[in-house]
Amino acid sequence: xxxxxxxxxxxxxxxxxxxxxxxxxxxxxxxxxxxxxxxxxxxxxxxxxxxxxxxxxxxxxxxxxxxxxxxxxxxxxxxxxxxxxxxxxxxxxxxxxxxxxxxxxxxxxxxxxxxxxxxxxxxxxxxxxxxxxxxxxxxxxxxxxxxxxxxxxxxxxxxxxxxxxxxxxxxxxxxxxxxxxxxxxxxxxxxxxxxxxxxxxxxxxxxxxxxxxxxxxxxxxxxxxxxxxxxxxxxxxxxxxxxxxxxxxxxxxxxxxxxxxxxxxxxxxxxxxxxxxxxxxxxxxxxxxxxxxxxxxxxxxxxxxxxxxxxxxxxxxxxxxxxxxxxxxxxxxxxxxxxxxxxxxxxxxxxxxxxxxxxxxxxxxxxxxxxxxxxxxxxxxxxxxxxxxxxxxxxxxxxxxxxxxxxxxxxxxxxxxxxxxxxxxxxxxxxxxxxxxxxxxxxxxxxxxxxxxxxxxxxxxxxx
Ligand SMILES: Nc1ncnc2c1ncn2[C@@H]1O[C@H](COP(=O)(O)OP(=O)(O)OP(=O)(O)O)[C@@H](O)[C@H]1O
Numbered sequence: 345x346x347x348x349x350x351x352x353x354x355x356x357x358x359x360x361x362x363x364x365x366x367x368x369x370x371x372x373x374x375x376x377x378x379x380x381x382x383x384x385x386x387x388x389x390x391x392x393x394x395x396x397x398x399x400x401x402x403x404x405x406x407x408x409x410x411x412x413x414x415x416x417x418x419x420x421x422x423x424x425x426x427x428x429x430x431x432x433x434x435x436x437x438x439x440x441x442x443x444x445x446x447x448x449x450x451x452x453x454x455x456x457x458x459x460x461x462x463x464x465x466x467x468x469x470x471x472x473x474x475x476x477x478x479x480x481x482x483x484x485x486x487x488x489x490x491x492x493x494x495x496x497x498x499x500x501x502x503x504x505x506x507x508x509x510x511x512x513x514x515x516x517x518x519x520x521x522x523x524x525x526x527x528x529x530x531x532x533x534x535x536x537x538x539x540x541x542x543x544x545x546x547x548x549x550x551x552x553x554x555x556x557x558x559x560x561x562x563x564x565x566x567x568x569x570x571x572x573x574x575x576x577x578x579x580x581x582x583x584x585x586x587x588x589x590x591x592x593x594x595x596x597x598x599x600x601x602x603x604x605x606x607x608x609x610x611x612x613x614x615x616x617x618x619x620x621x622x623x624x625x626x627x628x629x630x631x632x633x634x635x636x637x638x639x640x641x642x643x644x645x646x647x648x649x650x651x652x653x654x655x656x657x658x659x660x661x662x663x664x665x666x667x668x669x670x671x672x673x674x675x676x677x678x679x680x681x682x683x684x685x686x687x688x689x690x691x692x693x694x695x696x697x698x699x700x701x702x703x704x705x706x707x708x709x710x711x712x713x714x715x716x717x718x719x720x721x722x723x724x725x726x727x728x729x730x731x732x733x734x735x736x737x738x739x740x741x742x743x744x745x746x747x748x749x750x751x752x753x754x755x756x757x758x759x760x761x762x763x764x765x766x767x768x769x770x771x772x773x774x775x776x777x778x779x780x781x782x783x784x785x786x787x788x789x790x791x792x793x794x795x796x797x798x799x800x801x802x803x804x805x806x807x808x
Contacts, residue, residue, distance in 0.1 A: 671740075
């Protein structure tokens with residue numbers, strides 16, 4: 345089924361889009377075709393990108409917003425043409441691109457399944473044969489007979505995915521689409537993607553999720569500003585991507601240059617980018633490593649502020665300045681897994697209170713309570729805090745979280761006029777991110793840095 349050549353060859357591909365300053369300039373441009381005046385500026389979304397994907401490989405594509413990931417996938421699918429360069433694709437491509445592409449909103453789900461199946465290279469009888477399997481996978485019930493414009497985004501993705509995976513693609517292209525479905529459906533999709541992968545298909549996979557890229561992909565590519573910055577093992581690429589993503593604005597350029605030089609150096613020496621060897625760009629590579637190895641990888645990112653902060657009515661106290669510090673007192677909000685930190689806040693008392701206790705909670709992005717702690721249980725709090733006092737609370741914690749974003753609560757309880765109340769309470773008062781660490785093998789949100797060991801005790805030969 346598969347030839348020995350690559351499934352995808354991308355050679356020096358660039359893509360520029362015309363950008364019109366005013367909407368009517370587009371029309372003027374069409375009318376002015378004959379004279380040479382240009383009514384638009386060009387925006388380069390991809391710049392001289394080259395790489396190949398062998399048959400059977402799952403390649404992850406990561407990059408910041410606007411880095412050119414979707415444009416690249418669209419060029420591979422043939423829904424966009426490159427401005428320069430060459431793309432060769434060997435095999436039947438099924439693509440799950442962004443919502444809104446692929447289906448005709450006025451047609452029913454059933455009609456769209458047929459339409460899509462045929463577009464993807466099946467004949468009508470083949471679609472008929474597979475229709476039940478598609479409907480069963482999509483689980484959208486009677487909606488199959490209703491126009492797609494009446495679907496929720498989740499239903500849309502279910503149907504699109506069901507079609508894409510049931511046409512037996514040689515090349516499956518998935519652009520972040522899965523993040524729309526619910527968790528259970530996402531798990532079902534990943535299980536199916538794994539099966540497609542095991543059957544020998546080639547997969548191109550765009551995701552912002554570091555763990556998904558590491559778990560699913562054989563290799564990964566890092567795009568930035570339309571350029572291919574690096575290609576290599578998923579762990580290596582994801583760590584570079586996160587470095588770029590979480591770096592302060594004034595460091596982005598130097599980190600970007602360092603990643604590029606490291607990658608160039610690796611290609612000059614022929615080494616994998618996991619272990620960039622000496623070569624040109626050595627200095628910049630060393631810079632990248634220095635920032636990694638100075639023991640303080642954690643840093644503060646200005647814009648990392650929750651948008652979901654909620655404060656209950658305060659009764660006599662004010663929680664102030666909640667933040668995280670390293671043990672040496674540096675204020676940080678991008679943390680390194682495995683290191684110890686302190687969650688700190690102060691409480692200003694406007695009224696006197698008894699039995700005072702403070703609490704904290706860490707939650708996931710979906711709101712799941714992960715870990716929490718109180719300074720003491722009810723009845724064992726600070727016996728008396730006078731009005732006007734300022735207290736400081738420190739919660740030292742090991743960062744046992746996998747890479748991702750987390751949210752913090754803060755609350756003070758106590759008795760005023762003999763009544764037990766929350767004196768002040770904040771939900772999502774601060775947030776932090778955890779940087780992915782190469783070498784950590786946790787598959788869950790809490791990462792206890794379990795050290796696995798695997799060994800062969802006897803082979804089947806020894807048995808027989
Ligand atoms: N049709 C278009 N006309 C003009 N500019 C475009 C067009 N399509 C994409 N772009 C620009 O090209 C750049 C790359 O876009 P693309 O959608 O490929 O990025 P991306 O990496 O997929 O981003 P995201 O992670 O936000 O989805 C962006 O700056 C985008 O604004």
